[in-house]
Amino acid sequence: MDLTNIFMIAMVMVAIVLALAEVLKNTFKINTQYMPITSVVIGIFLGFAFWPLADYPVYVMLMAGFIAGLTASGTFDLLKAAKKEGEL
Numbered sequence: 001m002d003l004t005n006i007f008m009i010a011m012v013m014v015a016i017v018l019a020l021a022e023v024l025k026n027t028f029k030i031n032t033q034y035m036p037i038t039s040v041v042i043g044i045f046l047g048f049a050f051w052p053l054a055d056y057p058v059y060v061m062l063m064a065g066f067i068a069g070l071t072a073s074g075t076f077d078l079l080k081a082a083k084k085e086g087e088l
Contacts, residue, residue, distance in 0.1 A: 005056070005060075006060060006063055006064045006067065007064075007067065009047075009050075009054070009056075009060075009061070009064040009068075010043075010064040010065070010067040010068040010071065011068075013043060013046050013047070013050070013064065013065060013068035014068045014071045014072050014075070016046060016068075017039055017042050017043045017046060017068050017069055017071075017072035018039075018072045018075060018076065020042050020046075021035060021038055021039045021042055021072060021073075021076065024038060024042075025038070032080065035073060035076055036070075036073035036076075036077075039069045039070075039072040039073040039076065040066060040069035040070060040073065041069065042069060042072075043065040043066055043067070043068040043069025043070070043072065044062055044065040044066055044069060045065065046065050046068065047061040047062045047063070047064050047065020047066070047068070048061065048062060048065065050065075
């Protein structure tokens with residue numbers, strides 16, 4: 001197994017992590033400074049939840065979830081910076 005498979009799984013999970021993190025942020029009024037860790041936790045949870053559906057070991061799915069969470073938090077930060085820049 002190579003990293004390409006892990007990144008392909010993570011790419012699919014990024015959109016789900018972004019959506020769930022945004023819903024949690026608006027529902028529970030989570031401070032934006034906690035959004036990166038929230039995204040990583042959601043990603044790891046999704047990796048574990050999708051593990052029975054995949055043909056990969058659990059550690060591969062957890063790693064894909066971790067990568068998806070990191071990517072989603074980076075995307076969140078980029079969107080936040082672009083929004084601030086557009087307001088100026």
